[in-house]
Amino acid sequence: MVRRSGLAENTHGLGAHDHACWRYEEAREFHAHVREFLSDGLARGYRVWYTASGDVTALAGDLRGIDGIDEALASGAAQVSSLDTQYPVGAPIDPAAQVRAYAEATQEALAAGFTGLRVAADCTPLVGTPEQLDAFARYEHLVDHYMTSSPLSGMCGYASDAVDEQAFGQVACMHPNTNSPSPGFRLYAAGDDGTALGGETDLVPGELFSLALVRAGLRPRDGRIVLEAGGLEFLDHNSLLRLAGHAADRDALLVLRTSWPGAARLVDLLDLTNVRVEAAS
Amino acid sequence: MTVAELPPSERFVHPALFYGTDEQYLDALVPFVTEGLERTQPVAVAVPGARLRLLREALGDAAHEVTMIDMEVAGRNPGRIIPTVLRRFADGHDTVHVRIVGEPIWAGRTDAEYPACAQHEALINLAFAGRDVTIVCPYDTSTLDERALADALVTHPVVWEGARRLKSDRYDPDDVIGRYNQPLPAVSDAVEMTIEGTADLRAARGFAVAHAHRLGLPDERMADLQLITGELVTNSLRHTGGNCRLRVWRHHDHLVCAVEDGGHLDDPLAGRRPPAQEQFGGRGLLLINQLADLVRTHTTRHGTTVHALLALSSQAR
Numbered sequence: 001m002v003r004r005s006g007l008a009e010n011t012h013g014l015g016a017h018d019h020a021c022w023r024y025e026e027a028r029e030f031h032a033h034v035r036e037f038l039s040d041g042l043a044r045g046y047r048v049w050y051t052a053s054g055d056v057t058a059l060a061g062d063l064r065g066i067d068g069i070d071e072a073l074a075s076g077a078a079q080v081s082s083l084d085t086q087y088p089v090g091a092p093i094d095p096a097a098q099v100r101a102y103a104e105a106t107q108e109a110l111a112a113g114f115t116g117l118r119v120a121a122d123c124t125p126l127v128g129t130p131e132q133l134d135a136f137a138r139y140e141h142l143v144d145h146y147m148t149s150s151p152l153s154g155m156c157g158y159a160s161d162a163v164d165e166q167a168f169g170q171v172a173c174m175h176p177n178t179n180s181p182s183p184g185f186r187l188y189a190a191g192d193d194g195t196a197l198g199g200e201t202d203l204v205p206g207e208l209f210s211l212a213l214v215r216a217g218l219r220p221r222d223g224r225i226v227l228e229a230g231g232l233e234f235l236d237h238n239s240l241l242r243l244a245g246h247a248a249d250r251d252a253l254l255v256l257r258t259s260w261p262g263a264a265r266l267v268d269l270l271d272l273t274n275v276r277v278e279a280a281s
Numbered sequence: 282m283t284v285a286e287l288p289p290s291e292r293f294v295h296p297a298l299f300y301g302t303d304e305q306y307l308d309a310l311v312p313f314v315t316e317g318l319e320r321t322q323p324v325a326v327a328v329p330g331a332r333l334r335l336l337r338e339a340l341g342d343a344a345h346e347v348t349m350i351d352m353e354v355a356g357r358n359p360g361r362i363i364p365t366v367l368r369r370f371a372d373g374h375d376t377v378h379v380r381i382v383g384e385p386i387w388a389g390r391t392d393a394e395y396p397a398c399a400q401h402e403a404l405i406n407l408a409f410a411g412r413d414v415t416i417v418c419p420y421d422t423s424t425l426d427e428r429a430l431a432d433a434l435v436t437h438p439v440v441w442e443g444a445r446r447l448k449s450d451r452y453d454p455d456d457v458i459g460r461y462n463q464p465l466p467a468v469s470d471a472v473e474m475t476i477e478g479t480a481d482l483r484a485a486r487g488f489a490v491a492h493a494h495r496l497g498l499p500d501e502r503m504a505d506l507q508l509i510t511g512e513l514v515t516n517s518l519r520h521t522g523g524n525c526r527l528r529v530w531r532h533h534d535h536l537v538c539a540v541e542d543g544g545h546l547d548d549p550l551a552g553r554r555p556p557a558q559e560q561f562g563g564r565g566l567l568l569i570n571q572l573a574d575l576v577r578t579h580t581t582r583h584g585t586t587v588h589a590l591l592a593l594s595s596q597a598r
Contacts, residue, residue: 181480181483182480184483200482200483202479202482202511202515203479203480203482203483204479206561206562234483234486234507234511236508236511236512236515237508237512237564237565237568238561238562238564241561241564242561245561260504261501261503261504262504262505262507262508265504265505265508265572266508266568269568269571269572270564
């Protein structure tokens, strides 16, 4: 499947499988985007869910302004929960368990007659330590795969005064969409358990790219690691070498499906024997 | 004393071969090649296309045992000859003495190319010091100008002329490296942008591509330009820690992509070494040399300017 991917300027018009990473400076500005995203979700018949740190009454207040929000909250079409009770404070999350929890919630929403589940979350408190950040980045990619096959859409907020650009980049690159030009590349789920690479790879240090490859759990199938790179705009040689090295360490051939002509040129100039460039589908 | 008997540090032999006719060319090079083959030494010939055909015909069946490289293609940019022609061949045979004929300078070289050619000849001495290799560089005395022939005496420790083997008393490769490290031609019609950090890389590439379209760079070379721009700017930002200036303009049949920064390039072989395996970094300048049709550099303690040229038509390549 070809998913919407790229720089997101607003949270309006996102679909049933979309997943956006949102960097914000002002809480008020983030809340406006949450309202836009969830209001859109209600109109599409999804159950919508808002979760952030703080008291649920205050969180419900962040949603004031959505048409019919009181009725939606009363009927269960809209739900609010506090991260403080939902997540272990200060400890890393268990990525697989977290995905299971959202899968169950999605199924519950469908069983209750909704067309899907849409979640807006302020994830700022969940990436405070390196261990939390690592686990959460893995989770973001894992849940993205679930989203391709189920009607779960999400918007993940990160406050810029608490999550610096480097840390933000580590989670943002695991989303198909973000409102931030940095980190520039996106490693996200392409459907059928496939992985896509989009954007530009040289705006951040190469170590971040390597970290993303490991966290995305890129593993060979039938001896090949296939990257759907139809949205790739620029691949620098350092990142290509990291990709080729990642595949070589797993005795795999890397297949890069891209229409950007520079990829084949680089593979040739770098004499990479375990990388094959194919036309993007 | 033969080359094989020399101690390792003296095994590198780098003569300039002066010839004025096809006959003189073949009289010197056919024996050089066939003697090498008789000694089971690997032999490569990297010379302009017409010379390659001449040698191939004269060598007959022996030509099949020689690696033949068209220098007008492989060595279009002199900056890539050491890593991708000479060292690629020599490094592939590093347990025996290797013979190479390398002719990087011919009459059709432009004024813009020549300084890079002369510097390349000088840098061969640094790149191969201590290596078990002979690299013979033919110079056509009937067509090359006096400057090229005079410089050959400075960049080569030995000169072969007919049967004579002469030591050059002018040998001083550092002089040529320094002498051609000159300010690069300034132009008034260049467009320019300042790059302050990696966040500007996307805009820098977009800027270069937009102006390249305007100036007529063929679509099939846009990715080369994107890669060159990215590598030049990334190198500047990484190694200087300051801003750099990107400029683009047309110079005759070429597009020039130039980056200027406040750093000093103190390694004369930067961009001319084959990369070590498992090496992620350090390949930027090498890639630029591989991608561009010509690379010129001017570096001082106060700043460095690199011009990467891309031919606007296939005829100019």
